[in-house]
Amino acid sequence: MTAFIALLRAVNVGGTGKLPMTELAAMCEAAGFAKVKTYIASGNVVFESAASEAKVKAELERRLADYAGKPVGVLVRTAAEMAAVRDANPFPDAPGNRVTATFLDAPPPADAAEHATGVQGEVIALGLREIYVRYDDGQADSKLRIPAAKAGTARNLNTVAKLAEMAAAL
Numbered sequence: 001m002t003a004f005i006a007l008l009r010a011v012n013v014g015g016t017g018k019l020p021m022t023e024l025a026a027m028c029e030a031a032g033f034a035k036v037k038t039y040i041a042s043g044n045v046v047f048e049s050a051a052s053e054a055k056v057k058a059e060l061e062r063r064l065a066d067y068a069g070k071p072v073g074v075l076v077r078t079a080a081e082m083a084a085v086r087d088a089n090p091f092p093d094a095p096g097n098r099v100t101a102t103f104l105d106a107p108p109p110a111d112a113a114e115h116a117t118g119v120q121g122e123v124i125a126l127g128l129r130e131i132y133v134r135y136d137d138g139q140a141d142s143k144l145r146i147p148a149a150k151a152g153t154a155r156n157l158n159t160v161a162k163l164a165e166m167a168a169a170l
Contacts, residue, residue: 008043009073079167118143
């Protein structure tokens with residue numbers, strides 16, 4: 001069995017995509033996933049499965065579409081991959097709540113940072129299947145848009161670290 005972390009896009013953020021975490025956990029259990037645990041209400045779940053990453057993603061996306069009546073994006077990482085994202089943080093001296101990792105299904109384009117708009121002091125770095133951003137002044141007033149990140153979902157490094165810890169403990 002492999003420990004996985006699933007990150008849902010646009011769930012319980014800004015009043016959109018309402019999904020109680022008890023419902024998410026129940027979907028995961030109905031899919032045959034084991035040791036299911038959710039973390040905060042923004043669509044983070046850790047579990048074990050014998051299925052491949054692609055099958056886990058497809059199964060969750062199917063169940064979420066049935067529940068929500070529309071597609072819900074899901075990004076999946078293994079416990080080892082999530083720990084690697086945490087450890088590869090290019091901004092280790094910045095507070096974890098000021099650095100995000102936007103998770104993608106594929107490697108970001110090499111020119112992703114060059115196509116960003118609204119940059120006002122944020123610093124962008126590319127990972128394997130992530131785009132890291134350091135927000136020195138916080139995210140609240142940021143106008144940053146990264147076209148390559150559109151299909152991804154972001155988590156701050158505090159959340160990344162907690163999810164890595166939870167998955168490692170399964």
